[in-house]
Amino acid sequence: MDVFVAALTIFVLALFVGFEVITKVPPLLHTPLMSGANAISGITLVGTLVTSGMQLTTLTTILGFIAVTMATVNVVGGFLVTHRMLAMFHKKEDNV
């Protein structure tokens, strides 16, 4: 039960931090926000690593491989496409 309450505390506090931080993002950057947040949700990769590395059965190995691949697409693609977008935003002065 201790673990549960600790995890619940983290969950609720993180939700609040998320609300506070994200309400400050201007509409200008809503697309990169979404794609950046999306890349962060690829954190599920961390969990897939543990399960797929244990290799208990063929089934879990296959599931693990698919899950690792999908989560990696999410992480790598998500951060790169966000970077590509953000690199395009610039002020007037550095407009060449």
Added chain:
Amino acid sequence: MSKELIDLFYLIAAVLFIFGLKGLSHPRTAVRGNFFAALGMLIAIVVTLLDKRIISFEVIIAGIVVGALIGVVMAYKAPMTAIPQVVAIFNGFGGGASALAVGAALEEALKGGFIEAIDMQFTIAAVSSGLIGGVSFTGSAIAFAKLQGLITGKPVLLRGRHVINVALILICIALSVWLVVDSTSSMPFWIMVGVASLLGILLVIPIGGADMPVVISLLNAYSGIAAAGHGWVLNNSVLIVAGSLVGAAGFILTAIMCRAMNRSLANVIFAGVGAVVTTEVESDDIYAGRVKSASPEEVAMMLEGAQRVVIAPGYGMAVSQAQYAIQDLTNLLESMGVEVDFAIHPVAGRMPGHMNVLLAEANIPYEKLREMDDINPTFRHTDVVLVVGANDVVNPMAREADQSIPIAGMPILNVDEARSIVIIKRSLSPGFAGIANPLFVADNCLMLFGDAKKMAMDITAALKQA
């Protein structure tokens, strides 16, 4: 590496995620923010690989290599106009990965090989993550197909869909309860994921193209919550923190998008708005003989005499890839001493902020991209508004209180307050909401019929000749 040490690194990763999202509050710090978040991810992944429970790396390396290749290619090959569907599919992969990984964890726990015990927390988190992850995966796949034009962007309304959806949800709940009460077999979990996947398809297929900003935001929140659920299964703090941050981001954007359309979330998801579209003939009757159409040369003359011009882009600009042609026109007008600004409606395009990204791609400085509330008071002092491929977001009908109008009460860009308006549009066909736009026949409005990109280029050419 001990569990405590790993958890400390996870804490660093979580802090970096928060800094990363905080960085996105300004374009100046945003690139660095994204870098922080990516660094946090790298730290989390590297320390996880040092976990003693991982005995073999072949599968992991194979998965990471394949996934990274696909991710890099997709991230760099995608044109900026395709960003909504790219984000949708990445999102679906994240949600799907959570569902599968939780399933794998359950299988391992049933074999007794897993360190976490199968208790209530484990099973409840597993079914939640499987349910939400499954919905997020297939829902995103449908959103991708709609945005990519693989299937119709119009709402597909099945008969009795509400009953079917409720039944599917009840089946998911029943299977979940089964797994929680009797955790000896993984069968209920997998059936539940299958049903959830079907539910994801049925929930997104009745939603029309222009409501995609809401759908993508919501699916984004789901994949975050699925990741958090995965964290509960594994008792992994960084998964819980990152997942709930993303969940919060998705829910906030969903709420902002709904507010920008003055519609409830339930209305967006269930009402099937956009299914009934006024036919071309009907709209011809409404506008009969009252529409004034102009040539690019006439528009060029108007612009020449203007002091202040505002460009209001919509999805049509994305479809015709007109952003660079618009940039040329903007540069030319500015060199002539005309003040040019852009009016960005929150739901213009197919995802939150879609227009901003396209215009930034075309080198338009971001301080010119102005939000609705900021630019609305300035239309009064504006000589010419160029509406490029937008319709519903400038439709004055939204000001009517009549609730039978789908966009009633939606805040709009008050372009009709400007001295004159030029609407670049291919035809008089109605926008997504399927209603006529009285702006087209307003006294101060001219229609410039044609493809947005070609028309912008024609105006630019005409201005250069003058």
